[in-house]
Amino acid sequence: MAILVLNSESMPIRTSEDIVHVRQAVRKSAVSLGFGLVDQTKIVTASSELARNTLDHGGGGTAQIEVVRNDTRSGVRLVFEDQGPGIANIDQALTDGYTSSNGMGLGLGGAKRLSHEFDISSKPGSGTRVSILRWK
């Protein structure tokens, strides 16, 4: 089913303050679609995990925040992109407890559980792109 993008905003992720800005922008989009408090909290938390990955593992990048809809429903889609070292083993990176830095290793797997749709593409040396979507 075709997804229509109603609104799109791109934000830089360069510092830990930018992670806060991304969370706030995601919250605003979720509220604008009438997400309930639990759904807002889930997508905001997922955005925080992924934004931190972009900063810590990708060396910074961008977050794209989109309000989307298809024939039956609307949702928030987030795309995080970096030009960092990439991920050699995506399955391993999605495993709870696996961490390449000092995190708890819940970032990717946790964000996936908090979303309805999850997509990741990454190659060593050419960065990482993670996309999540949460429907209302």
Place this chain on the structure above:
Amino acid sequence: MERIPILKMGEYLLVTIQVDMHDRLALTLQDDLTTQIVKHRSRGVLIDISTLEMVDSFIGRMLGSIASMARLLDAETVVVGMQPSVAITLVELGLSLQGIRTALDVEKGMVTLKSSITESTQDGDTSPEF
């Protein structure tokens, strides 16, 4: 530099996190709290997160670190006021905050702190009386 205020009340330290914390601010709080525990010889730390709309793995880990560090410095930590939506999200995220005591509000948190400190004092008091 931006800081989260720490209030001293008797042998307790009280922290209310009212801002959307960025990572450095969270780490500063961790440092400040451990310093204050030693400075004031505090026995308990109460952290109120009732206005926090989100707890991600970073903040969760920070709360766990504070509790562990405080314990090593002979102080108990209680986290109070977690919003239901935050609790639901944390579990789905995969974070159960093991090792962190929680209470529903500040009042209940103080009761928890007081009783755990009394217990640990009694347990530790093995010196003979003269």
